[in-house]
Amino acid sequence: MLKDKIILSYTGFENNRSTEIDTEFHAKRVRAMQQFEKVGFPTKEIEEWKYTSLKNLLKTDFTLLTASESDIDTKKIKPFLLKGIESYKLVFLDGIFQPQVSVTSHEGLDICILSSAISKPKYNIVLNHYFNTIASQKDGLASLNTAFTQEGVFIHIPKSVVVDRPVEILYLTSGSEKEVLVQPRNLVIVDENAYVQIVERHQSLTSQKVFTNSVTELFAHKRAIVEWYKVQNDNLQASIIDSTYISQKEQSVVSMFTFSFGGDLVRNNLHVYHEGEHITSNLNGISMLHGTQHVDHQTNIYHQQPNCESHELYKGIFDEQSTGVFNGKVIVSKEAQKTDAYQQNDNILLTDDATINAKPQLEIFADDVKCSHGCTIGQLDKNALFYMRQRGIPAKEAKALLLYAFTDQVVNRIKIPALKIWITDTISKKLGVELEIEV
Amino acid sequence: MLKIKNLHASINGKEILKGINLEVKNGEVHAIMGPNGSGKTTLSSVVAGREDYEVTEGEITLNGVDLLELAPEERAHKGVFMSFQYPVAIPGVTVTNFIKTALNAKRKAAGKEDMPAVEMLKMIREKSELLELDKKFLSRSLNDGFSGGEKKRNEIFQMAMLEPKLAILDETDSGLDIDALKTVANGVNKLKNKDNAVIVITHYQRLLDYIVPDFVHVLKDGKIIKSGGKELAFELEAKGYDWLK
Numbered sequence: 001m002l003k004d005k006i007i008l009s010y011t012g013f014e015n016n017r018s019t020e021i022d023t024e025f026h027a028k029r030v031r032a033m034q035q036f037e038k039v040g041f042p043t044k045e046i047e048e049w050k051y052t053s054l055k056n057l058l059k060t061d062f063t064l065l066t067a068s069e070s071d072i073d074t075k076k077i078k079p080f081l082l083k084g085i086e087s088y089k090l091v092f093l094d095g096i097f098q099p100q101v102s103v104t105s106h107e108g109l110d111i112c113i114l115s116s117a118i119s120k121p122k123y124n125i126v127l128n129h130y131f132n133t134i135a136s137q138k139d140g141l142a143s144l145n146t147a148f149t150q151e152g153v154f155i156h157i158p159k160s161v162v163v164d165r166p167v168e169i170l171y172l173t174s175g176s177e178k179e180v181l182v183q184p185r186n187l188v189i190v191d192e193n194a195y196v197q198i199v200e201r202h203q204s205l206t207s208q209k210v211f212t213n214s215v216t217e218l219f220a221h222k223r224a225i226v227e228w229y230k231v232q233n234d235n236l237q238a239s240i241i242d243s244t245y246i247s248q249k250e251q252s253v254v255s256m257f258t259f260s261f262g263g264d265l266v267r268n269n270l271h272v273y274h275e276g277e278h279i280t281s282n283l284n285g286i287s288m289l290h291g292t293q294h295v296d297h298q299t300n301i302y303h304q305q306p307n308c309e310s311h312e313l314y315k316g317i318f319d320e321q322s323t324g325v326f327n328g329k330v331i332v333s334k335e336a337q338k339t340d341a342y343q344q345n346d347n348i349l350l351t352d353d354a355t356i357n358a359k360p361q362l363e364i365f366a367d368d369v370k371c372s373h374g375c376t377i378g379q380l381d382k383n384a385l386f387y388m389r390q391r392g393i394p395a396k397e398a399k400a401l402l403l404y405a406f407t408d409q410v411v412n413r414i415k416i417p418a419l420k421i422w423i424t425d426t427i428s429k430k431l432g433v434e435l436e437i438e439v
Numbered sequence: 440m441l442k443i444k445n446l447h448a449s450i451n452g453k454e455i456l457k458g459i460n461l462e463v464k465n466g467e468v469h470a471i472m473g474p475n476g477s478g479k480t481t482l483s484s485v486v487a488g489r490e491d492y493e494v495t496e497g498e499i500t501l502n503g504v505d506l507l508e509l510a511p512e513e514r515a516h517k518g519v520f521m522s523f524q525y526p527v528a529i530p531g532v533t534v535t536n537f538i539k540t541a542l543n544a545k546r547k548a549a550g551k552e553d554m555p556a557v558e559m560l561k562m563i564r565e566k567s568e569l570l571e572l573d574k575k576f577l578s579r580s581l582n583d584g585f586s587g588g589e590k591k592r593n594e595i596f597q598m599a600m601l602e603p604k605l606a607i608l609d610e611t612d613s614g615l616d617i618d619a620l621k622t623v624a625n626g627v628n629k630l631k632n633k634d635n636a637v638i639v640i641t642h643y644q645r646l647l648d649y650i651v652p653d654f655v656h657v658l659k660d661g662k663i664i665k666s667g668g669k670e671l672a673f674e675l676e677a678k679g680y681d682w683l684k
Contacts, residue, residue, distance in 0.1 A: 408531030
């Protein structure tokens with residue numbers, strides 16, 4: 001079993017990291033490993049995993065900790081980066097940082113990698129203060145990631161710094177020989193009044209199975225503004241479970257985008273904790289699936305303070321036998337008066353075999369709040385299709401235009417023009433037409 | 440131009456059209472009037488190719504081409520245009536983008552290249568002035584939040600852009616105030632020429648004061664029960680439909 005294999009390999013992993021012993025960081029690892037040993041991988045008996053089974057995925061004999069010898073060149077990664085703009089780049093191959101194709105910075109801010117933060121004493125205070133403080137201490141997958149934390153992104157934007165270009169994070173897997181389990185770990189701290197845009201992507205370059213168990217912790221301090229775009233457009237052998245934990249302080253604004261266009265099994269666990277007043281959280285998503293692809297969005301927003309807002313807008317298009325899950329949880333504690341929480345989840349099923357399980361879940365303990373949710377599941381509007389065809393637009397184009405229009409509300413919220421173009425192109429390609437869309 | 444012979448059509452097994460005969464020649468304006476439920480919208484939908492309806496008997500040809508063999512978009516490419524009673528809103532697609540897509544699809548079907556952008560913009564400007572549509576209107580999402588008048592003007596704007604051979608105006612007057620009605624009618628009249636034809640489908644005679652028909656047909660219970668000149672419209676307005684058998 002994969003679980004046993006992982007537990008066995010942990011000793012070997014520990015032995016190679018003797019310099020870490022006696023550090024707080026190490027203690028967190030050990031505790032996490034004990035937790036994973038206790039709970040293992042999530043099963044369908046857990047309510048949040050009712051519609052997503054890892055059973056098949058875990059049958060694969062994944063290998064941990066592959067040491068990649070191969071370097072990657074600029075040409076190979078080009079298709080996965082934004083075009084025509086300057087950006088910071090953090091590129092990893094099989095979990096190993098690739099400095100030759102990356103653009104990092106330590107000038108007035110830190111845009112670098114977690115391994116260097118772990119090894120350099122000057123980062124220890126920051127690391128101990130933030131690392132694994134908001135990630136789940138109970139969840140098996142998050143614990144597994146913590147136990148084996150080795151590499152990932154470390155970003156620290158100091159007070160009032162406006163990062164002048166997006167940060168692109170690219171995790172590549174070559175896994176040329178075997179099926180691999182990769183576990184990136186990201187720690188991002190955005191201090192008071194600072195601003196940063198991040199584009200994150202996981203991409204497999206192999207036809208072997210890849211299982212990514214990614215964990216991110218994001219801290220947005222007072223008045224910080226963060227935009228984070230997750231692009232999931234991987235091949236059919238690649239599965240990802242992304243757990244992102246966000247802590248927001250007063251007046252901060254965090255906008256998360258999740259574009260799920262590809263992959264075999266895709267699961268997004270988003271947890272947003274409000275720790276101050278007048279916070280805004282925007283969660284947006286577009287899922288476009290075909291074949292037997294599966295995407296599961298779990299959003300959890302913990303309204304713990306008064307006068308905060310959260311807005312969720314998730315759009316899903318499901319073709320063939322694809323399946324989707326949307327479970328949107330909003331928890332408003334009794335202190336969180338004047339909360340304004342809005343959630344909308346719209347889905348189009350293109351075939352009789354496609355499935356969506358949608359579950360809005362509002363738990364409200366305060367009495368003076370504005371909370372609403374809406375969920376639609378439907379097919380393409382026949383009247384609209386006929387209208388367009390009557391004007392001479394062929395059925396295929398008409399359908400594509402309607403589906404594009406369905407996603408438009410989310411696409412229009414993208415603030416990086418190069419990314420907006422890329423997303424539009426990707427949607428057009430998936431729809432099999434060339435759409436003339438003005439960006 | 441348009442020849443409809445013994446047309447029978449049904450929806451969900453229920454026969455709505457029970458033997459329609461109609462011939463429309465180049466340069467003519469025909470009005471089809473009739474009470475609610477007489478089959479007016481069904482007739483326009485069947486000519487345009489709506490797939491919900493089943494044609495059980497009869498034929499429809501446009502300049503000798505069998506329309507019943509063609510998909511809705513192919514009929515549009517051959518020159519059939521239908522102005523909808525309830526135009527559909529498409530949030531996320533602007534008026535400009537929509538008409539560009541439609542016009543270029545038509546050109547493509549005719550083996551032509553896309554219309555050059557400059558030419559397209561010029562044409563859009565000219566035709567939108569005809570319907571008194573301002574610039575801001577053109578960048579709004581198609582029919583999304585449009586008033587009744589805006590929707591109908593937009594329909595005629597599209598007609599002006601697509602330059603159809605046969606335009607069917609289905610209840611274009613419904614929900615229009617008198618000013619909007621005049622604008623719409625004025626647009627239609629300017630587009631009218633000796634090579635195209637218009638079928639106006641309406642419940643009331645009001646629109647026919649502005650778009651003057653050469654022929655008026657009364658549709659009742661799926662059949663044309665009376666045909667005449669424009670004076671028939673006045674008679675119908677005065678007496679209603681019940682006197683006709």
